[in-house]
Amino acid sequence: MDARAPRKSNRGRRAKACDSCSRRKIQCDADVPQCNWCKHHDLACTYRRLVATTKKKSPDHKITQTPDSITRMEVILAQRLSQHDDDTQFEYLTSSQSDLRNATSFTGIPLFSEKGQAWIESRTGSRMTPQTLCSFGRQWHSPRRLYLDPDTIAASAQPSSSPPTSPVYDKSDRTHHLRDLFWTCYSLDKDLCIRTGQPSCLSDIHCDLTLPPDYSVMQNRHIQSHTIPDLGNRTVPMYPWELLLSQLKSRAYDALYSPMAHRKSQCELLESIRVLDESLEQWRLSLPPDFRPTLTFGKMTPVSADVSMQSSMVRLAYYHFVAIIHRASGRCMAQSPGNYHEGVRSSFNLSLDASRSTLVYLRVALHVITDDCFWVIIYYPISAILALFSNILSSPLDETAPGDLEILKSAPTLFRIIPIRKLTLAELTHLKLLDAFSMELARLGELAIQKARGNVPTHG
Incomplete structure (x- = not known):
């Protein structure tokens, strides 16, 4: 549930005031996406608390006596979410805790930190508007909230080290069922790990x-199928992400973004990037040609007539992972400007190519994206435009800068044509934020190019 939407208690009551107004005991107009108080004080307008009920519950309703694991998980989530108020989140956003090893840094500098904002101003002559910084920056650099769910779910799944009792997949076999739960948690955990730069909850060892x-055979068959396969006890399910790719994500964090990886020399880091890139290429070549991702995707790249949501998800995940692997080379550029290994720039360029491929391909594949994939898909273009924006500011006179600026300018159109039949309040609010955010990035990108060319604007 989105934290911006007024929340209901289990008695159906709505929270009448946002968290900030409630703490200050002032009247809240509950406007969307921000109430009047939060808007004028640049605060995130959230409804995370649960409305207290006056009716005393009977002993039968005590959580401590409820055996249902889902109820326990909901209570844990509610308690942990309540511990992170707006002020704490803002301190995290503006502090230096989002350091260079974070996977959400694009040129070695977290864009929404104070250091990142100072860097943007030095390159453009203008700061990101406070409204954009507060509305979007908190969401991008608050990975801790995202991380609660897999942490709790994984603990509930309690994967056993014992293998299934039967070599043939059978959903009715309890061990196979538990393994399905484990792989679901594992793939979610590793993807969030790569997206946020935070350590995973499940250690591979x-x-x-x-x-x-028969995982690979069944997985490929599902992706290539034009109809939903017969779901029986012998049908291996479609997991949130391809499991072999999930294992590579785990390796990538350890090798590129962990505290130990942060201590690597340039040569050691480039070697880790090379090894991961080779492993990723082996995975790509193992896929059937019908839906195997191309190394890059441009406007002239031919598109299969049989494009499906499953194959599109595989391709988008591939381009994003290429960007994640080679983005790590940006640390070398930030730490030793003008004195980095010759392979660093070429590696970073591969990351940028993957980001461009993401945005170009997404326009082609939007028509097959279903409503329930909104929150998974929306991350890919956001990550891509932030990468291109950072590169424009770093190299505003590069020959790719004008083209990347046009991509930034077209991003609002991309967000507006996402084919969601019925937008929820959370999705509508998020798309409005993305619209304003992408336009702000385009404005700043254009200022950076003008400033580098000596055409300093009279205002900005």
């Missing part, structure tokens, strides 16, 4: 990573 029986 403590997990049995034996794939389900």
Whole structure:
């Protein structure tokens, strides 16, 4: 549930005031996406608290006596979410805790930190508007809230190191069912790890990573199928992400973004990037040609007539992972400007090509994206435009800068044509934020190019 939407208690009551107004005991107009108080004080307008009920619950309703694991998880989530108020989040946003090893840094500098904002101003002569910084920056640099769900779910799944009792997949076999739960948690955990730059909840060395029986054959068959396969006890499910790719994501964090990886020399870091890139290429070549991602995707790249949501998700995940792997080379550029290894720039360029491929391909594949994939898909273009924006500011006179600026300018159109039949309040609010945010990035990108060319604008 989105934290911006007024929340209901289990008695159906709506929270009448946002969290900030409630703490200050002032009247709240509950406007969307921000109430009047939050808007004028540049605060995130959230409704995270649960409305207290006056009716005393009977002993039968006590959580401590409820055996249902879902109820326990909901209570844990509610308690942990309540611990992070707006002020704490803002301190995290503007502090230096989002350091260079964070996977959400694009040129080695977290854009929404104070250091990042100072860097943007030095390159453009203008600061990001406070409204944009507060509305979007908190969401991008608050990975801790995202991380609660897999942490709790994974703990509930309690994956066993014991292999399934039967070599043939059978959903009715309890061990196979538990393995399905484990792989679901594992793939979600590793994807969030790569997206946020935070350590994963599940350590590979403590997990049995034996794939389900005939996994690759069944997975490829599902992706290539034009209809939903017959769902029986012998049908291996479609997991949130391809499991072999999830294992590569785990390796990528350890090798590129962990505290130990942060201590690597340039040569050691480039070697880690090379090894991961080779492993990713082996994975790509293992996929059937019908939906195997091309190395890059441009406007002239031919598109299969049989494009499907499943194959599109595989391709988008591939381009994003290429960007993640090679983005790590940006640390070398930030730490030693003008004195980095010759392979650093070429590696970073691969990251940028992958970001461009993401945005170009998404326009082609939007028509097959279903409503329930909104929150998964929307991350890919956001990550891509931030990468291109950062590169424009870093190299405003590069020959790719004008083209990347046009991509930034067209981003609002991309967000507006996402084919969601019925937008929820959370999705509508998020798209409005993205619209304003992408236009702000385009404005700043254009200022950076003008400033580098000596055409300093009279205002900005």
